[in-house]
Amino acid sequence: MSLASEAREAVRERPFLYDALRAGVVNYRAAADHLGLDGDPEAVATALRRFAAELDPATTRAVDVPVRMQSGVGLADDDTAVSPEDVVVSVGEERVVRGGEMTAIRASGGVDVAACGHVLGRLATASVVVDAAGVVAGDLVVVVPRRQGATALRIVEDALGSVPSAE
Structure with missing residues (x-):
């Protein structure tokens, strides 16, 4: 070579x-x-x-989607009994549920894996702890400690305005 x-x-x-x-x-x-x-x-x-x-x-592109914050969530696995109406989002056996000490940031519609990666990079650069994250069917969910929720919300909104475009 x-x-x-x-x-x-x-x-x-x-x-x-x-x-x-x-x-x-x-x-x-x-x-x-x-x-x-x-x-x-x-x-x-x-x-x-x-x-x-x-x-x-x-180059960058904007992902113009609504971003919401939901406080009072937590992580639960398949062993934890949770009523279906308390599930915020689930992936496999892991679930984000109502009733916890964390905050979920949700961006709905049109979010792809590249945008998720950019958001996670920006959160890491700002030293925001990410306890869970994922993107599926155009929706992004990021779970952070409650005290970092407002900061995470601002960063996610800003990051989605400048997502690097693929080559």
């Missing part, structure tokens, strides 16, 4: 670097050093420059 092919493969294993290449915000020599490939770092940096030139530039 050529050094350029190795560099491309290494970038694809690091989504943050792939996104940075698309955004044009990379110090190529530092990225080459970070990849630690066998070969001249300047050659790796050149390969990264060429790869970046071939990528579509980073």
Whole structure:
């Protein structure tokens, strides 16, 4: 495998670097050093420059959906007896139910996995603890500690306004 092919493969294993290449915000020599490939770092940096030139530039899209906050929820598994009307959302045996010390943030309609990933990244950057998250059929649910609910709501709303578009 050529050094350029190795560099491309290494970038694809690091989504943050792939996104940075698309955004044009990379110090190529530092990225080459970070990849630690066998070969001249300047050659790796050149390969990264060429790869970046071939990528579509980073763009964003807005996911315009209503976002709501529901306090007083908790997590329950299949062993916990819960009436069906208390289930907020369920995935497999795990359920988000009414009656707990957490907050659920729901974005309904048109949310995809890319938007979910962007939201989770933004929450992580803001040090918001995410106890559960998922997206199905266009709906996103993120469960956070109650004290972080308002912050999470603002971040989710803002993040959905600038979801990175796929290449």
